[in-house]
């Protein structure tokens with residue numbers, strides 16, 4: 001997650017958001033406070049009241065001045081989750097998420113898939129040593145650009161089209177980000193997953209660009225894999241993979257499968273970043289993969305460990321790479337000792353799981 005030439009501000013915008021977002025973010029915030037107070041790191045925590053409650057109260061989604069402050073003076077955004085049944089059109093979530101994603105051009109969605117305990121790997125005969133890879137999902141193009149429409153809607157002759165948009169620039173930069181990650185993290189192989197046998201024009205662009213970028217990384221093995229085969233291989237032997245790069249749609253699907261390989265949504269972390277020319281990073285957005293989970297919101301049931309791991313990625317982004325490993329180790333201990341929520345084998349609630357993590361961390365930082 002770190003990139004050379006890093007000199008990011010230490011101001012962190014915190015958006016707990018909706019549902020379980022506020023419960024898990026409260027723990028992520030406490031982790032950051034510990035680093036600030038015990039280590040004396042100059043972390044400035046900026047709490048933002050944005051989300052469904054605010055939208056319902058006064059119609060505010062993402063004010064221009066907030067966006068500009070984040071863009072110009074923050075190093076990271078910590079986001080809980082957005083989504084609330086009281087806003088069925090998700091207007092606030094769309095404005096905030098897309099506002100940051102497209103406004104800050106956060107083209108790389110980075111999702112580590114690293115099993116921290118053998119018991120969380122659901123594959124027969126496999127354990128944590130077999131599951132340790134990261135997916136680089138393109139985050140700004142593909143079918144998610146929303147181009148398309150319906151013709152003769154509601155009639156028997158209806159036509160529906162969604163355009164799958166890929167640019168040379170977009171494909172090249174996500175592939176390069178994946179190789180850079182491999183290079184800086186000592187990984188030997190990068191797999192590019194596509195469906196070039198069926199989607200020929202787009203597949204051809206990805207294939208050519210992948211081969212071209214790979215030439216700049218002679219010490220890393222560049223391999224192609226069809227995305228359908230990738231799903232099969234991930235279940236048969238995930239240890240074949242270290243870094244996977246793919247498009248927006250395939251990344252969405254593959255990372256849900258990947259989450260199941262290491263404990264599910266309660267433990268899956270993610271970062272959306274922009275890697276500029278020369279490898280320097282700008283403000284990044286860090287959020288657990290899970291959504292607002294309205295079904296368990298307000299019941300002290302949400303697993304906060306995905307947020308703790310997400311904060312590890314955030315600290316690494318800000319230039320403290322060792323803390324990602326430290327927080328991973330603490331989460332691994334919580335899992336081993338069953339000091340965690342039921343979805344990952346424990347019996348605790350959100351707050352008690354958080355308290356365990358915070359106590360371990362406080363002891364280590366003292």
Ligand code: ATP
Nearest residue numbers: 082083265266290291292293294295301302303343
């Ligand atoms: P959204 O549309 O915002 O993504 P969702 O409810 O459709 O919300 P998620 O929030 O990702 O999707 O949750 C799917 C299910 O997974 C939830 O119903 C919940 O039971 C479970 N879940 C998600 N996150 C957690 C968590 N942190 N801890 C425990 N269970 C979780």
